[in-house]
Amino acid sequence: MSETLQTTDAAASDADLLAQTAIAVRAAGSALRERFGEVVRYQTREELMGALAANDDAALDILRPTLTELRPDAGWVEDELDGGALPPGEWWVVDPAEGNVNHLHALPEWAVTATLVRENQPVLTAVHLPLTGETYTALAGAGAHLDGRPLHVSPTADLGLSIVATSQARPDEDENVVRRVGSSITAMLFDALVVRTAVPATLHLTNVAAGRIDAFWQFAGARADLLPGALLVTEAGGRISDAEGRPWTPQSESFLAAAPGIHAQAVATLTR
Secondary structure, eight states, rough: OOOOOOOOTTSSSOOOHHHHHHHHHHHHHHHHHHHHHEEEEEESHHHHHHHHHHHHHHHHHHHHHHHHHHHHTOEEHHHHHHHOOOOSSEEEEEEEEETTHHHTTSOOEEEEEEEEEETTTEEEEEEEETTTTEEEEEEEETEEEETEOOOOOOOOOOOGGGGGEEEOTTOOOOOOHHHHHHHHHHHHHHHHHHHOOOOOHHHHHHHTTSSSSSEEEEEEEOHHHHHHHHHHHHHHEEEHHHTTTSOOOOOSEEEEEEOOHHHHHHHHHHHH
């Protein structure tokens, strides 16, 4: 039976709202999949930004009206580079094309994400990977799932046997942050089994939640990059903190998600 979008009122349960959010990100993902295949060539920063915006708009044309109808009073955030705390109330934090540059280069690592944040806490998220058809969902207090199957982080207890991952600094990032990223990769190359470095962050975090990789870290992360994965990993039994092991918030200057058995080891490596 085909999926159909259904309107929910403000009294609808978060579980119902998550189901409708998942339908919305799948619909937006279908629109992006139709645009995928050939490498998009660009010669200037302006041409690149235009191509990125065209992908964003194709997904937002579906996401914005649908999610606004589901939660009419919720605010809306779609700037993938924004960070920090949100004002009080409910907010949709959306990345319409997470890994947009990969999409333009005909690389498969990209997704559509939508997260509802309530009083600065993520309460539900849906992450859809259009090329595989996978949809990751999490609901605060109710677990994380991949296409309905429960997710659990890795049971590993040895960083030396672990696959870990990070994403690059943002474009035009502060030099100190870039150097910190480089130093952290070097440290992990000594201590972990394998280090993966690629964008986008969300796909690494789905892998942490699914137990495929054991830890992910990033510096100067943005809300749209980290909130979906933070909820997925937490609900799958993982640990979230900043790189120093302190509680993570959207205002934090670093981020670490790890299987509980190696969290302290990862903190020790990143702070060495």
